[in-house]
Amino acid sequence: MATAAEDRAVDWTTLRTCFGERFSQSQAVRDHHGRAETFYPAMPPDAVVYPLTTEEVATAVLFCKDRGIAVTPYGTGTSLEGNFLAVRGGLCIDLSRMDQVLRVSTDDLDCTVQAGVTRKQLNMELRDTGLFFPVDPGADASLGGMASTRASGTNAVRYGTMRQNALGLTVVLPDGRIIRTGGRARKSAAGYDLTGLFVGAEGTLGIITEVTLRLYGQPEAVSAAVCEFETLRGAVNAVIQTIQIGLPVARIELLDPLQMRAINGYSHTAYRECPTLFLEFHGTPAGVAEQAETFGQIAADNGGGQFNWATRTEDRTALWEARHKVHYANLALRPGCQAIATDVCVPISRLCDCIEETQRAIEESGLTAPIVGHVGDGNFHVLMIFDPNSADERARAKALSERIVEIALAMEGTCTGEHGIGLGKKAHLLTEHGAAVEVMRQIKRALDPSGILNPDKVLDL
Known part of the structure; x- marks a missing residue:
């Protein structure tokens, strides 16, 4: 495959003719497609094309295949493991205009x-x-x-x-x-x-x-609630019991005390800074009421407090907007800093043990690292905040990220429940799947013998 330097010498005339203004080599466009919401350095492609149809995508891919040029697909640029960075330059195929x-x-x-x-x-x-x-x-x-x-x-x-x-x-x-x-x-x-x-x-x-x-x-009735707990173990045990009895809760999110502090500061809320569950119930009005009552009993048995309800659409939206903005809320805890985000997933019976051991690892690291998770399926996230000018903090953040994955794998979990492997977790994929990774490599070689599609992601060939 051509290297990034060789790609820059490619004659792009064919694609420029096919795509017109939807082909670009401008520095600003390339830089935009080479930055991710992660600690990874910028890795811009050498050109960007904006297809409108599947056939145009095929045209661009065939052009690159014939010349051994790397191809990186791009959506909205929100992935967190460097999944779309153009490690080898080449062509970025931005699919955002295929929006029908x-x-x-x-x-x-x-x-x-x-x-x-x-x-x-x-x-x-x-x-x-x-x-x-x-x-x-x-x-x-x-x-x-x-x-x-x-x-x-x-x-x-x-x-x-x-x-x-x-x-x-x-x-x-x-x-x-x-x-x-x-x-x-x-x-x-x-x-x-x-x-x-x-x-x-x-x-x-x-x-x-x-x-x-x-x-x-669309469910006939939707109710969201915030429930505070005295201890993290109590909150996690409430989640485990909820899942084990088959209560069809639609959302159940865990936020640790530091995460609640970050939300309050960024979204101007006034929640207690304690282990907290954000929940949502879907169904008929009677069904939602029954689900909420059942969960209330489970929560009370595990040290949970009263629910703060959000039944109006705008109140529910505000609640989940606060939850979805935790990445920026966490960065606001230390302005000017960067973050490494990692996620792991474990069998739900090991969830409490995994989170508690993760908290101990965070304390030992001395870093600011809130925890938030989709704990109903055993998945949680840690955002490790560090000073980019401090080599020591950067090293501690990377070491903590590695340690969290090790904890999850030791509990028969996975190195990523959502973010994917990308650039950052290739070694952990090998630890998790062992000999099966060679089968993955064989599939990759069979479909992409030239290795042009999103090279250096997921697997090293």
């Missing part, structure tokens, strides 16, 4: 969208249908990017992740071929599960250009 909702079937509860459609855009399109798409990673990510990283989020405990909600895909392969995987049937025993192969592959096996998604009926 192609089809909605209210009878079948599904839709097909281009990869650049964002989750908020889709739900705006669905607002008059009585349907919604529930996967909510917080950021207004593109649905193609969400499929590529197997995203989930606050609603996953009830509605599942992108793995469960992507019914089919249109994918451009590294040799320019276009394939369609899956379909609209709710189940199929026909052949290999290629949809599952590309969902979570982080753009290393193919570029997702269209996604067929499962939709859900």
Whole structure:
């Protein structure tokens, strides 16, 4: 494959002619596509193209395949493990202008969208249908990017992740071929599960250009609540018991005392700075009331206090906006600093042990590192804040990130529940999956023998 320096000598005339103003080599555009919301240094591509159709994506990929040029797909730039950084320069294919909702079937509860459609855009399109798409990673990510990283989020405990909600895909392969995987049937025993192969592959096996998604009926009643606990163990045990009895809570998020302090400071709220659960219940009015009452009994048995309810739409929105802005709230704890974000996921029976051991590791590190998590499915996040001018703090943050993964893996968990492998967790993938990683490499080599698609991500070949 051509190196970044060699890419700059490429004659881009063919793509410039095909795409016109939708092809760019300007420094500002390249820099924009080479920066991530992480501690990784900027890694800009050598050119950026904005296709409108799957066929145009195939044209761009084929151009690069014939010249051995690296190709990096780009959605909205919200991933956290350097998933879209152009390590080897080359061409960035920005899918944001492929933003059409192609089809909605209210009878079948599904839709097909281009990869650049964002989750908020889709739900705006669905607002008059009585349907919604529930996967909510917080950021207004593109649905193609969400499929590529197997995203989930606050609603996953009830509605599942992108793995469960992507019914089919249109994918451009590294040799320019276009394939369609899956379909609209709710189940199929026909052949290999290629949809599952590309969902979570982080753009290393193919570029997702269209996604067929499962939709859900808007719940008749929605209530959100904040519940404070005296201890972290009490809050986590309440979550475990809630899941074990099968209570169909829609969202259940844990925030530690430091995270609550960050939220109060950034979002101008006035919550107690103690272990706290944010919850949401979906269903009929009677069903929601019953769910809330049952959870209230569980919470009381584990040292939980009174609920602070948010039943009006604007109050619920404000509550979840505060939750979704924790990244910026945490950075505001130490202005001018940077952060390493990591996430792990463990069997729910080990959740309390994992979080408590993680807290001990944070204390030993001496760093500012709030914890927040989608604890209903055993997933939590730690944002380690450090002074970028301090080599010592940077080293401690990286060491803490490694330690948190080690803790999770020792408890039969995974090194990432949401963020993906990207650049940062390739070594942990090998620890977690062992010999199976070589099978992954064989798949990569079979589909992308030249190694042009999102090189250096997920696997080292």
